Amino acid sequence: VKPAFDLALRMGDNALILAQRNAAWCGHAPALEEDIALANVALDLIGQAKLWLGYAGELEGEGRSADDLAFLRDGREFRNVLLVETPNGDFGQTTMRQWLYDSWHHFMLEGLKASSDERIVEIAEKSAKEVAYHLERSTDLVIRLGDGTDESHKRMQDALDYLWPFARELDVADDADRAIAAAGIGPDLASVAEKALAYRSEALSQATLTAPTDAVPRKGGKAGVHSEAFGFMLAEMQVLQRTHPGVKW
Amino acid sequence: VKPAFDLALRMGDNALILAQRNAAWCGHAPALEEDIALANVALDLIGQAKLWLGYAGELEGEGRSADDLAFLRDGREFRNVLLVETPNGDFGQTTMRQWLYDSWHHFMLEGLKASSDERIVEIAEKSAKEVAYHLERSTDLVIRLGDGTDESHKRMQDALDYLWPFARELDVADDADRAIAAAGIGPDLASVAEKALAYRSEALSQATLTAPTDAVPRKGGKAGVHSEAFGFMLAEMQVLQRTHPGVKW
Amino acid sequence: DPQERAFQERIDANIKIEPKEWMPEGYRKTLIRQISQHAHSEIVGQLPEGNWITRAPTLDRKAILLAKVQDEAGHGLYLYCAAETLGVTRDQLTEQLLSGKAKYSSIFNYPTLTWADIGAIGWLVDGAAIMNQVPLQRCSYGPYSRAMIRVCKEESFHQRQGYDIMMVLSKGSEEQRAMAQDALNRWWWPSLMMFGPSDAESVHSAQSMAWGIKQDSNDDLRQKFVDQTVPQAEYLGLKVPDDDIVWNEAKNDGKGGYDFGEVNWDEFFDVLAGNGPCNAERLGARVKAWEDGAWFRDGLMAHADKQAARKIAA
């Protein structure tokens, strides 16, 4: 049970926190079409978070619902990678963050379709359909903005330089990741990383962008050691549940 | 009791919220000396908030402490004016907000020294000593920045244009203000406004700044109708008390 | 003018006017003003509700609210398209919004202070909007009429979701009930203002009615809204903040209806003039989004140009 729980919690927290960050753009994006598209992505991710966290709660067996896990855990108990909690920055940084996650998420879900756990296969299959579209959209934007004006190129390159070390946390397996792979619950992260990297290289070359080569991974999120910004984000997200404990909404 | 309670709550909330805004500058001010000075002002205001809210709690008689009032009320129950909750903006806007409040606060406290309520007289006297220094500092800064470079002048004028309508909420008496004055608990707000305006005119002329003449008051805070930014501010301020109800810190 | 007469005959015969057909300049201008104002309202209307997306109390509520605000952006999008059929561009209309020349619905200049406001907006503001918009489905201008059919379908869904929030809150804890009542207190009168001043004082009403752009009088719609909403409030166990509300058998041609108090039109015109609680913040947020996004739009454009040039070169 433990590896399946860990996997579901990590996938759920990543989806939830990325959705939460993206949702903050609502009404503030640079074009109406982007406002709508980004909301779509956030909606998909909230839906996925519900499935993953719901399943994690079942596996845990202590009666916690997806909402309980989302709104009543402290920061140290969240297991999302730091990448998805990085601040929105400009729309380029938000786009780059989404793309780095999508291009891992896609191959991760492919791997999870072969999980030994049927429920995980189900959730992965449902999510993969949505994520295929996310990846298509973000790849397209990264290419167009990278190969756009000098300014858009510079902003995307800056975002890539800043976020790349964070993306590497997805690739570095810890004990829980190894247990997940060993139990056949999820894929070997190195194989996912390889596919993601190949995919990214191709897109970056079209985008005329260059990934840093010597980036030390910025990690901690998987162990619940988050950024300082994360606490503020959670305080905002959880305020109603914390202020009015135990009521219906 | 009601007018004294209202007065203490309003004074306490103004002090608390302005302190909270100022405290967010800590470590981020444009010069070390300003970092220290602004922290001093915030410290004084926190101390005053404790006195006012402590007294408000006593008057209410329901056993609420200053901390209970600060950390366990919802946004609609706060009685501070909108001015003190306006976002920090740049350091010029923060300075202007402080000055507009100081230049009212000073004369308000002078008036409160003549209160029929001894405790209010005590708190006002203690506060007035601190506020005399606040006003001296902020007036000095407004003059120097207004009559500084073109850019510092422009920033201070923009801040003045933006904040002046908010400052007017301090001057517009509502039913509670009238009851406070009628009971001899506090001064007539019109007389405070007159003194503040005269003081400000003198300083603004030295600062080469011009107050808007036709500003419609931006009000609501005294009735608990705050800005949208206020909810986010409270969520942050109250997060620990809300997350861990009933424990000691 | 025979052209104008033929035009009016088509309208009177309930035949839709389509983009490429002849129409009087006044008709075109009135439509552009009305449709773009409506589009702007959808765009600005994202902000008060968007303010609570990151704080929605459950995952379901978060998703519903996000989808709703997304719908509003969508409505804005197809209303701008409808306006474009009349010979203006979306950029021109955006410029009018951001410069303050064009108006948007004043209701969005009020702040959302608690979660109950999200319920109240769905219930009351969308409720009033639907009341205004249902007749517009029969508008004489084809593209607008078709846009409104789509809009109305989604709005009624939004209204139900808003009422559902109010229902849960008013059945909830004491604090939640108080929150719901407080939201009703603050949103009731601004919602009544959404129908506009009494027709006697409304400048464009008569001509708009003749042109089939407007179907009902402001006062009639307001009455209908009150009659619909008062029982809903009662069902929630909440009190509408108007002591003059009383059932009047004689109203509505003897079918009965509610008497209600006088709307504070000074407040209405004050907010319209820019002195509402959030006017500066709402427009400021849209201006910031537009300016901050310039590099993004330029980047996409430059890429499209490069691609086109490459295709020609190839």
Added chain:
Amino acid sequence: DPQERAFQERIDANIKIEPKEWMPEGYRKTLIRQISQHAHSEIVGQLPEGNWITRAPTLDRKAILLAKVQDEAGHGLYLYCAAETLGVTRDQLTEQLLSGKAKYSSIFNYPTLTWADIGAIGWLVDGAAIMNQVPLQRCSYGPYSRAMIRVCKEESFHQRQGYDIMMVLSKGSEEQRAMAQDALNRWWWPSLMMFGPSDAESVHSAQSMAWGIKQDSNDDLRQKFVDQTVPQAEYLGLKVPDDDIVWNEAKNDGKGGYDFGEVNWDEFFDVLAGNGPCNAERLGARVKAWEDGAWFRDGLMAHADKQAARKIAA
């Protein structure tokens, strides 16, 4: 060199060196580096704790924390003044900090994740700082020595406040106790790193000791810190995250002391190299404060110039 010999004799005789006296270039440079590094640490050190001021759980805790962070700014200020007596300006030192050329204490590159971290920083980080700084009160350079006397007085106050937070938490709810233990787990090893690598590997140690800038070896201070802190942790009912900790009668010349595990120096050098969890954010925050504040400093300067000109004209 007789000048140098006379200098060394004064030092050996415990006579303070004052700003205008002759001193070897190396002494001056070492002091500038050390004092400015210390000043930078105070300035950057505002950030991790400042991160919790707006979220402090009571008004008293908020005031205490704000006052503490303010003290750090004050320490920075008088340390910069001490450095200025050696012939550099504060702006030069600031430039070195912001460009990344000058270092600050690596401990401040760790994030404060819970309220307990504020307690742990006061208890452990200030505790280690005091251990490092107490001997510096006897430093051979007068202005530095005097600055450190002031600093140490306030730091010991800060440490008591930090320990008090830990005490309340460790006697509090289950969540609070867990929070306290978690903070100890994360801050313990970085605190041990604050004494620097073992003296054998420390580049400047021997000369600094001869010059009376440094009094004790890094390892001795680290041992002293462990011996002081382990019983404090026990008193709190918390477990120091090091299984190798065991009382050893033979240590400290037979007075006894704690054995403890090996510090992970790879992590230390990694954080020092810029790869800690918050290096980019800490320096970024200071750069932003400096750049955003340029107009402010320029404005004050321009006003001062105008005033001076007016005085001359009058």
